[in-house]
Amino acid sequence: MKTFKRLLKKKSWETLKVFFASFMVVMFVINAAIVPFNNEIHSFLGTKDYIEVELKNGTSEKIISRPPLKTAAEIEEYYRAVNEEVQGEGLVLLKNDNNALPLAPNAKVSFALSGSAKIFYATHGPGVRRQGKLYDLKEAIEEETNLQVNEKIYNFLKNGAGKSGRGIKGGVFKIDEPPWSVYKSEGISDEYKEHGGSVIAVITRESGEGVDISWTESDGIDGSHLSLSRNELDILEQLAIMKRMGDIDNIIVLINSAVTIQCDFLFNENYGVDAAMWIGLPGATGMKAVAKALVGEINPSGRLSDTFLKNNFASPAAMDWKVNNGFSSEYANTAELGLNSSQKYYGVYVEGVYIGYRYFETRYEDYVMMNAGVGEYDYWSEVAYPFGFGLSYTEFEYSNLTITEQKDENNKTVAFNVSVTVTNVGERAGKEVVQIYLQKPYNDYTRMFGVEVPSVELVGFGKTDLLQPEQSQILSATIQDKKNMERMKIAFEQFRMYDAENAQTYILNSGDYYLTVAKDSHDAINNILAAKNYTQENSRIDAAGDANLAKKVLSQPTVDAEVFSLSSARTHDTPTTLSDTPNGTKIVNQLDFMDPNRFSGVVNNKTDNGDVVYVSRNNWLGTLPTQETILALTNLVSEKYDITSHKTIVEEQGATMPKFNDFSSDLTLAMLEGLKYSDPKWDLLLNRISQEDMFITLTNCYGFTPALPSVAKPMTDEDDGPYGVSNTAEGYSSMSCEGIIASTFSVEIFEKVGEAIAADARSDHDPKQKNLHGLYAPGLNIHRVAFGGRAAEYFSEDPYLSGITAMYEIKTMQAQGVIAHPKHFIFNDEETNRNGICIWMNEQAAREIYLLPWEYALRPDMGNAHAIMTSFNRAGCLWTSASDNLMINILRAEWSFDGYTLTDMAGSNGKLFMVYDDGFMNGTDCFLDKGTLSGFTQEMKNSPTFNIKLRESMHRLLYVIVNYSAAMDGYSNLTRLQPVIVWWKLIINILTIAFIALTAISFVMYVLSDIDKRKNIFRGNHKREN
């Protein structure tokens, strides 16, 4: 009692109660935080909300076995070797005057331009890792060659006055190259003279996620970031003067950039560039391959995966940027309609199918053929290096082209097998890439119905082995066990074109079809022109094509709107087998709602009829963008396709609420491995899951998919990494950027990339999490213009090359239990204002350019990716992930995709429109978000249709995980997940309770002490009064 009374006298209760109350509310916040960050904390601490237990009773019938390919000890060396090999095969030699390259083994070299000492290895975020050694140019040269590098100049560029100042400044990409005057004042100009030899100048341009490359206001000579700055040009000019004076021997330029820099300077004699090589972003060890290529140990065999231009604004898409002041514009009636930041921007793909070489070669052909409306056109004033271009240290000749038609048992054409002999006629060993291009007919039908037809399209390719001088090799798809020849077979389906106007499906147009083998896209059109008897004597052709390398393979008498109108995709019969017959889905227009000329909800304020003017080869001069496209949303939209979010859930007739929490079966996920998607057992398994668990699981896929003990589904762990695992403590740096991967034109390399990245993801770095089970990779959007910020994560301007690269990469990735999530489905080809931007285009362009790579990547009979990531942008007014036309009718009905779909970061960017109800109702399965039950509205909870969709999404997720994911490695029918309270949650709970109790106690004690004190005062007063 005495002690208690003493305690009552403590004045500190007042302070203590505030102190404890403060901690109490902090604990409340921590409790609130562990809900959304549960998985991250688990991953960081290596804990789980469950433990895996094996039942003692029962027989283990089957143990799922998906072991990793490499261990932690093995992976680093393997991965780095692959990185180097990819880079070596992907290097593109653009220019090599007077055989400036390769350099002599002991040659002296000096560096110029700040990029030489500050290589841009990979874009930040997805793909970049800074673990292990990153080789810069000097280190790579010293390790791989005997070249003698000038140390002083290197130090000047790395840490001295010549150091790079590049970066984003005030929201604009700046080159900020130090001027030549610094070279002079620091004595570097004299150093070049003294050292002599060759000068290697690295031109570097950064790029990355979230914003496009500055096309104006930068310090490039034309105001864009992709032209050279005045200082860069000055330095090259001064070096050229030294070369003319005999002080140095050669100037070699390396282009270290994922985005295509403007290459006009390479043709200007003032700058004296002898040799140039595109090295892309090399990853950790790629510079070693560059060093080897400089001395000829590697003979460059990469071919450009994009067209390199002398004027980056020459393509129609870039012209459109120029007249519209960038990629995104604001609707004319933004203020009037009160559109928010996720609604007010739009971009129009007025160029249609004329992306990259599809424009330049087509306009060129029309110019040669003197077609109406083509105007004056000088191909070489715009194009520096055509798509597919690449030199070698040796030379190759093609001969004996044969093309054989392959027919099925019904005598229907299914493919054309191309065979050609390649001979090394130079003096060095090397590899050659043979490219196959198709020309489809452009005629009255296509003109009448607005179907655009590029003059050439890449439809196949092959790569030789290393051929010694005078050695020949036949490239043919019929040769067994030659991966690099597989794509010499051209599927007949590649002859299709999409007619959105008349047939409203894919057609086989009437007219002549040509196939040619060529060294690049321009070579291809010249070959075809030669086959049509155009010569330098009788036409405006700029070089003699080889008529022997082009063949007319089909003369179609009439337009056939049937032959390609049914989907040829095959569905999975079981998780590992395909059905014998195509799914046969009727292909019809799905995307009228994103074509301003076919959708009533938007008008172009700049044209009389409100239509958008699409580029047409029928009238180049009249249709190329010359004025702004000012769109306004109208009031005529229907709810389904309008710009609002949270559309009303429309109940399907007869829909009944599915079962939840029904434990009448004792099935677990592992027991369903190998069963058909339609097997009735799936229903029994799904019945076990509660409604809340379904919602929380599917809305918490933020780099994970949560565990579900009720069906013994483990947590899976996914990460970003289009060209290398990122954002984890594991992983061994980036691979070469996707453009370089594509430029290898090598199926073997595509497969190795997928294998290496997946092996890295699974290489036993973190046994508690069983490593990564999925990668948000590869990136599959299109290099629409040179200024796309995220080009490093996408392969090419060409949909076929993009699709084929992805297809092989995905296969080897998934063979190791790592689920590929190609991204971003779809039309996410630029970055600025990407959150909610409305993309408008016609259906032909959508299908032939932007959707095509996805079809290759996703179809079960092709890439067979088991998941996709959707995009931030909209198709028309609809968020892509909330469009059933895209997510269900095309993805699942036409392509038979049976994986799951995941949003991009709904947890951050774009919460205004990336909403659960719109997504789940239209084919989105999982949200990259941190969902809580507060987001599960009563409307969603009580809607049978919504819950059927939710259950379907869960079904897709579980089907993929049990059948393909490494997360299930070691699971059997006896494996169960036993929920546990992990130590850190226990501590949080104890602390929360403790602080509540302490706050209450201290408050009570304070009140009691105050009462006690007042009693004493009262007693004192009473005594005095007495």
Place this chain on the structure above:
Amino acid sequence: MKTKNFYKQVNFYLTIFSLGLVIAAFLLYLLNCPSEFNGGVVSREVVTGHIVAIIFILIAVVASIAEFYLKEKPVISEIIKYRRFCLYIAFVALIYSFFMSILAEYSLIGTILYPIVSGTIGDPVEPLLANSYFSQLINTLIAMVFIITSALILKKGYYKAEKAAEGNK
């Protein structure tokens, strides 16, 4: 005991200043809410924390003034001496609001910090939004410091007066 005029008390000005900061923070938060980083959602917890803090600071301010004018009414004057508890409540409410504000806007913070941490580009954030958000956090933080300081001054004064009263006995 002689009651010091409220406008001669440091804690009064601290409290007034805190009130201004909290109101400013509250308004900044409300203005920021319709950002796409949180789907335009107003965090009930943050708003509740701010409102509770504003109400109790206001009570404390009014009490400070009232103390001077109501010194002839001992019972009310006695009650008013406990106005520091209003500040304690406001302080705790602001702690809650501060941390809940961070939690509610973790995506915005992540988006702002990502390019800084990684030296990269990242998604652009409207400067007005970013500045307002961080101003709101800083305002709340400074207000918390001022409020607890003010409360401690009051506490010190209270116990000092009490001790003096006991000494007089």
